[in-house]
Amino acid sequence: MIKVLIVDDDFMVAKVHAGFIQRTPGFTVVGAAHTGARAVTETARLQPDLVLLDIHLPDANGLDLMHRLREVAPELDVLVISAAREVDTVRKALRGGIVHYLIKPFSQSDLQERLEHYRSAYQGLDASKDVAEQADVNRVFGLDGAAGKDGRPLPKGCSIETLKLVEAALKEADGDLSANEVAVQLGTSRVSARRYLEYLNDEGALEVRLKYGVGRPERRYLLKA
Structure with a gap:
């Protein structure tokens, strides 16, 4: 489990962000x-x-604070969340060694996408092997250039490895699956699972069925024979 500390001067904003994180598997x-x-x-x-x-x-600039935080936690990673849009600010943050810069306001899916990239790329690089391959490094910097079926680029933040896991889950299923069911199996977010499923649907690999009930119909996905 990846432990996250939220640093924000607004109590309510911090609470909202905490809710986003708690709904992201693995954090x-x-x-x-x-x-x-x-x-x-x-x-x-x-x-x-x-x-x-x-x-x-109120008492510090977050970018100036980063080196103080790393003095007390040398292995700490930092994801900046800020309304600051100045190019010089973004450059300074990048030079400080952040893992991402997310501009407020943002949605739950925006944050989840960055968190899932951090988990798969940064944490994976730490745990997977003693020596990194170029592909491992490329993944950290978002340059993996992952392509799915017929060489079509995958959606931003997606990986070919996770795409294969989604396909495997569909193959092993007795019938159709929802995005939430796939997310539970893979330990990812529903938003992320749906992104992969819709990609496969756009490629013509899936059949989409609508399940009607209370509220909006649920989209369910079945791998074509």
């Missing part, structure tokens, strides 16, 4: 801090794997 929120000083204290105490760091804090 857990271990705490929140609303000032730079508290962020340093909580990072030292909790030793999170990842900090969601706002730039505008």
